[in-house]
Amino acid sequence: xxxxxxRTVKGVNFVDLRDAGDPVELAEIYSREGADELVFLDISATxxxxxxxxxxxxxxxxxxxxxxxxxxxxxxxxxxxxxxxNGADKVSINSSAVKNPQLINDLVAKFGSQCIxxxxxxxxxxxxxxxxxxGGKVPxxxxxxxxxxxxxxxxxxxxxxxxxxxxxxxxxxxKYRIGTIINRFEYTHHCLRRCRKHAxxxxxx
Amino acid sequence: MxxxxxxxxxxxxxxxxxxxxxxxxxxVLSNKADEIRKADKVIFPGVGEASSAIKKLRESGLDDLIPxxxxxxxxxxxxxxxxxxxxEEGNTVGLGIFDVDVLRFSKSVKVPQxxxxxxxxxxSDLFKGIQEESHIYxxxxxxxxxxxQTIAISNYGLKYSxxxxxxxxxxxxxxxxKSSDIGERILSNFLxx
Numbered sequence: 341x342x343x344x345x346x347r348t349v350k351g352v353n354f355v356d357l358r359d360a361g362d363p364v365e366l367a368e369i370y371s372r373e374g375a376d377e378l379v380f381l382d383i384s385a386t387x388x389x390x391x392x393x394x395x396x397x398x399x400x401x402x403x404x405x406x407x408x409x410x411x412x413x414x415x416x417x418x419x420x421x422x423x424x425x426n427g428a429d430k431v432s433i434n435s436s437a438v439k440n441p442q443l444i445n446d447l448v449a450k451f452g453s454q455c456i457x458x459x460x461x462x463x464x465x466x467x468x469x470x471x472x473x474x475g476g477k478v479p480x481x482x483x484x485x486x487x488x489x490x491x492x493x494x495x496x497x498x499x500x501x502x503x504x505x506x507x508x509x510x511x512x513x514x515k516y517r518i519g520t521i522i523n524r525f526e527y528t529h530h531c532l533r534r535c536r537k538h539a540x541x542x543x544x545x
Numbered sequence: 546m547x548x549x550x551x552x553x554x555x556x557x558x559x560x561x562x563x564x565x566x567x568x569x570x571x572x573v574l575s576n577k578a579d580e581i582r583k584a585d586k587v588i589f590p591g592v593g594e595a596s597s598a599i600k601k602l603r604e605s606g607l608d609d610l611i612p613x614x615x616x617x618x619x620x621x622x623x624x625x626x627x628x629x630x631x632x633e634e635g636n637t638v639g640l641g642i643f644d645v646d647v648l649r650f651s652k653s654v655k656v657p658q659x660x661x662x663x664x665x666x667x668x669s670d671l672f673k674g675i676q677e678e679s680h681i682y683x684x685x686x687x688x689x690x691x692x693x694q695t696i697a698i699s700n701y702g703l704k705y706s707x708x709x710x711x712x713x714x715x716x717x718x719x720x721x722x723k724s725s726d727i728g729e730r731i732l733s734n735f736l737x738x
Contacts (some may be wrong), residue, residue, distance in 0.1 A: 371725065402563045407682055407723045419658060427559040428683075429723065452593065454657045454684045497659055 341366060343412065344384040360483065364399045370376050371404040378404065379432065381459070382412030383475065389413055394426045401427025409457050409500070415443070417450055424451065432457040432500055435473045438480060438487075441494060448495035458491045459500040460484065476504030548572040548629050548736065549584035549622075551611075553601045560635050561621070564722035576605050586736055588717070591623030595687070596635025598652055599627055612640050617738045618714050625709060625716030626687060633672040634687050643709045643716060654702035657686040664707045664719070668696040671708065671715055673734050681707070681719035688718065690691045 341353030343349045343362055348366055360366070367378055380400070382393050389412075397410050411422055420431045437444050437458050447456045461476050462469045462484040469484035488499055535544040548565060550558050552574035565572040572588070573580070581587055589611060591598055591692045602608045610672040611618065611628075627649075629639045632647035639647070650656045663678045681699075691698065697708030699718070709716040715735065721728035 342581065374725075398559075401560055402566070405564060405567065405723065405725050405729055425559070426559060427557065427558070429557065452657075454659055493688075497657065 341378065341380050343382045343393075343396065346384075349383070354448060358473045361420065362439050363396060364403055367400050368403045369407070371406050375406060375407060378408040379459050380410045380412075381432070382409065382410070384412075390419065390422070394422050397423050397426040400528075409461055411457070411500075415440075417446055420447055420451060424455065428455075430455040430457050430498070432459045434459040436469060437491070438473060438482065440489065444491060444494040444496055448497075453495045453497040456496050457498045459497040459502070460488060460491070461502045461504050463504040472504055546585045546588045546651055546736065547583065548588065549575050550588045551581060551607065552576050552592060553598070553605060553607060557592055561588060561590055561722045564729065565582075565736070566639060568736065569712055570727060570736060574639075576604065576607065577644070578610050581607075581610060586610075586738070587616060587618045589618060589620040589624040589628070591627060592622065592684070593623060594635060595626060595637040595639075597622060598623055599637050599639065602627070602640075608640060609655040612642050615713060617735065619717040619735050621718060621722075622683075622685060622718060624671050625718055626685075626689065628709075628714060628716055629689055632687060637718050642714045643689065643692075643707070643711055645689050645694065645709070647687050647689050649687050651702060656714070657684055658701050659684050662699050662701060662707075662719075664697040664699050665699045666695075667708075669708075669710050669715070670735050670738060671717075671731060672697060674730055675727060675734075681717075681721070681724040681727060683707075683719045683720060709732070 341362055348360040348363045349357040350360040370378060400408060407429040408434050409430040410428045414420060414431055415436035423431050448451050461472045463472050463476055471480045471482040471487050472478060473480060473482055491499060548570055550561055550572050552558060553576050562572050613722060626632055626647045627639050628642040629645050629647050631639055631642050633649050661680045661682055664681055665677045667675055667677060691704055691706055694709045694711050695706040696710045698704050699707035707718045721731045
């Protein structure tokens with residue numbers, strides 16, 4: 341779920357966002373319907389973001405009985421500490437890891453690899469998968485597979501991969517390919533397996 | 546009913562508190578011997594590294610208290626592992642409640658195991674109403690091998706103890722508070738023991 345100012349939003353590649361409801365209510369529904377895990381990515385850019393995200397985590401933890409990951413603008417050990425204390429099972433970092441890869445090692449050393457997820461957004465440009473930031477808007481010099489391997493070596497427990505070329509069919513296809521290339525991608529395998537079993541899961545993405 | 550979650554500074558205990566609240570009970574977090582001793586049910590959680598967790602227990606004298614409790618006690622994840630004789634993690638001496646040594650998963654499987662797996666060969670009232678092969682959620686790098694106190698088995702490269710029981714002491718390697726309706730039923734079973 342993409343979150344903006346405390347509400348769930350939907351759009352394609354973070355453009356043309358529209359309101360999709362209260363994240364806590366949706367989380368309860370998804371949990372009840374048999375989802376395995378939930379991921380909340382806060383894409384708002386307000387100064388109160390840290391506080392509202394921590395509050396959201398607290399309320400989600402209160403209501404759902406499945407593991408969930410939270411991400412969006414997390415850039416320090418302190419940020420992660422607050423979110424985990426409020427009840428998140430895992431945190432996801434993206435831009436801050438690209439800018440400062442050592443952050444992955446620091447977080448893993450403090451909290452353990454089991455709760456550190458690195459999100460990677462990538463776009464295929466002239467046949468080469470390149471890492472992008474800010475919802476695919478900002479290209480980087482990093483190649484997807486090299487970055488993924490580095491992320492693993494630095495100790496991240498899971499990778500949350502999004503293909504920015506297409507969030508639907510092609511996205512899933514890419515996840516599968518990457519999953520087969522780098523066998524470490526627990527999350528990728530996990531999602532695919534469950535999606536086959538529970539077709540309804542697709543609808544929620 | 547008075548439910549105490551032992552709070553010794555190890556791991557995400559908020560989720561356990563919330564899970565108990567969803568079942569209609571209130572739990573208190575405590576590291577005070579008196580309060581723990583008087584509780585009807587005690588939950589002993591834990592996420593993190595074994596040797597530093599046991600050190601925290603020793604500092605607060607809880608290592609002597611826990612093995613002598615008479616009411617039902619449920620150790621979850623690292624909590625369960627600390628109730629065993631020893632752990633390979635940090636070469637830790639445990640509380641010696643469960644007569645088994647905790648080992649590290651071999652390199653042939655991805656470590657840690659993060660995600661959903663199944664439990665089978667279910668014994669004891671802790672699993673009343675739970676079907677064989679039910680899905681539960683786990684996060685761990687170390688495991689307790691099968692032994693005479695095993696009450697649930699899971700398989701990750703090899704069969705290991707997903708649940709242990711000795712007298713009034715119960716342990717689950719998985720997280721009931723994160724295992725959806727199955728986990729809630731198991732927690733509810735524990736609270737109704």
